[in-house]
Amino acid sequence: MSIAPARIDEQTIRALPKAEVHVHLEGTFSLIDLLTLAKENGVALPGPAATLFDISTHTDFETPEVTTGGGTGTGSAGLSGFLRFLDWQCGLVRTPEQAARVAYAFAARQSASGVRYSDVIVNPTHWNAWRGRDLALMDALSAGFDEAEQDGLCRVGIAYSLLRGQTAADAEDAVARLADASLRRVVALSVDGDEKTxxxxxxxxxxxxxxxxxxxxxxxxxxxxxxxxxGVWDAIDLLQAERIDHGVRAIEDDALIARLIADGVSLGVCPRSNITLGIYDGWASHPLPRLLAAGVRVTLNTDDPAPMGTSLEADWAVAADQFGFSHDDMVGFARRSLEASFADDDLKRDLLTELEAVVTASTAAEVTA
Incomplete structure (x- = not known):
């Protein structure tokens, strides 16, 4: 009689040093973050505090201007409410001190999940109080990340994200200013928003x-x-993408799969987000195992964990349970996350060494148990 493999629990996953490379700062505000910011700014909540993250119940948000960008995109009515919610919550961040506090809280939450390094995506179009002051926002967030690093928390690099609805001229102006400023924590350029729209x-x-x-x-x-x-072809051929956020629809094109493998382009996949927003009907139809089997470099990420009620270790544990991943598979995800990150070479080497030490110690403990 065969014995079912032990479940990969969240504690085991937290113990693995890793990176998260596809997570939006806009999607990480906790309920206490929002309540505190709303009180500080004298802003009424858009609904009952107990159901604040149930964005399907909200249609009106106090935002000066509703954008159409965001971390996810299905073109559905649910996405529209989700994006308004992001605009509302980011509009609560109005001072450098508040921005730094949000950044520090992000690093603390990542550390609690065993994340040693994060490339966090920030789309300034959501942050209404910082219109025309996007570089000042980057500085304020960087101050929070600096303090977090000094306190031994997760190290963070910022991926400054363009909005798909921006004009080419606006995008080029923003990137030119970024390049001239050489902001210490801005490590990458991103673009997000609703492809379907x-x-x-x-x-x-x-x-x-x-x-x-x-x-x-x-x-x-x-x-x-x-x-x-x-969209993936365009990202590689036109935008010189080193990494694709999502990219799951690549499974539909064998030639594209071959290109991803040949160029070493990794996919920052977020299964729960894809399922929640209707890209796939459920875990059984998600192409994550097929992408891995084909040889694509895939990492596991959360996308917008707070409004989706999840954490990185929870999503890894569900993926392990749904797809039958082993502990070795989880180690592989951790290793690829570090390799695919935009951490500097020294930090990347140190974290990979730490991961291997954890795995070796774990293996030795199993042998002597």
């Missing part, structure tokens, strides 16, 4: 991403989520 935007942002590459910034692109494989 905007259509293909690779050509529009080609010059902006070329400026970023010339300035030494990494490039990561949301693609292959609500759009098909064509």
């Amino acid at each position: 905007t259509g293909r935007t690779g050509e529009k942002f080609q010059n902006a991403f070329a400026i970023a590459a010339s300035a030494g910034l990494h490039r990561t692109v949301h693609a292959g989520e609500s759009s098909g494989p064509e």
